[in-house]
Amino acid sequence: MKLVGRIPSGRLDAEPLVRLDYPPFGVVVVRTPTGVYAMEESCNHAGASMATGWVEDDCLVCPVHRYAFDLKTGSLVRPKGLCPPQRTFVVRQEGEEIAVYDPFQLAIRG
Numbered sequence: 001m002k003l004v005g006r007i008p009s010g011r012l013d014a015e016p017l018v019r020l021d022y023p024p025f026g027v028v029v030v031r032t033p034t035g036v037y038a039m040e041e042s043c044n045h046a047g048a049s050m051a052t053g054w055v056e057d058d059c060l061v062c063p064v065h066r067y068a069f070d071l072k073t074g075s076l077v078r079p080k081g082l083c084p085p086q087r088t089f090v091v092r093q094e095g096e097e098i099a100v101y102d103p104f105q106l107a108i109r110g
Ligand code: FES
Pocket: 043, 044, 045, 046, 047, 048, 062, 063, 064, 065, 066, 067
């Protein structure tokens, strides 16, 4: 897995959403009562930044049309079926930091 970035654990106490730069993407990291999750920043519906969205019931809600994506699976919860799931990332507590990893592995076979 490729490292996306690290943030101090305490930063999520002060900021509800933290954006990590992961060119050409951004990744949004959020803490909910059930854990810490990371999701691709650009909304699959129309490309808005989810970094200014908010959390409802373990979903990240896009601020533009209020689509809600499940933070654990990336699936669109509301409204149903109107766009594919958001990419999600692996989050690990490593010492005093939260580390975010990209689980995607590109394999090129000859
Ligand atoms: S751009 Fe995110 S819900 Fe429309």
